[in-house]
Amino acid sequence: MSRWKDRYRNDNDFKREHNQQGKKWRLNNSEKVKETARKIKQSNRLLVINHYSKENKCVCCGESNIKFLTIDHINNNGAEHRKQIKNDHLAGWLVRNNYPEGFQILCWNCNEGKKIYKICPHKGDTYV
Ligand SMILES: [Zn+2]
Ligand SMILES: [Zn+2]
Numbered sequence: 001m002s003r004w005k006d007r008y009r010n011d012n013d014f015k016r017e018h019n020q021q022g023k024k025w026r027l028n029n030s031e032k033v034k035e036t037a038r039k040i041k042q043s044n045r046l047l048v049i050n051h052y053s054k055e056n057k058c059v060c061c062g063e064s065n066i067k068f069l070t071i072d073h074i075n076n077n078g079a080e081h082r083k084q085i086k087n088d089h090l091a092g093w094l095v096r097n098n099y100p101e102g103f104q105i106l107c108w109n110c111n112e113g114k115k116i117y118k119i120c121p122h123k124g125d126t127y128v
Pocket of ligand 2: 060061109121123
């Protein structure tokens with residue numbers, strides 16, 4: 001236990017002061033904070049896309065415009081998984097967890113197609 005942490009835990013005034021300073025800094029620098037968060041999210045997204053798809057393409061149709069690409073839960077358990085990781089950003093979570101299996105890169109079209117028809121309509125006819 002570091003001294004700083006000790007003090008943080010035991011000294012409520014210190015804690016309050018510290019939190020207020022942090023809040024003030026974040027208020028004065030909210031654009032900076034947002035910008036940094038956005039950059040981290042974006043670079044995590046690129047890392048994740050490149051990990052699951054070496055060519056940065058939709059594994060179904062080959063869409064290569066990175067703006068169309070999404071991270072897909074192969075087993076369609078996305079809603080459940082998102083609940084598990086709370087509001088954590090999925091790409092950041094994947095990076096921190098060393099890119100677990102069960103994910104793939106799809107474009108929006110294929111992702112939605114898969115959600116609605118269970119398999120993407122590119123892959124064959126399903127009920128409509
Ligand atoms: Zn696609
Ligand atoms: Zn498709």
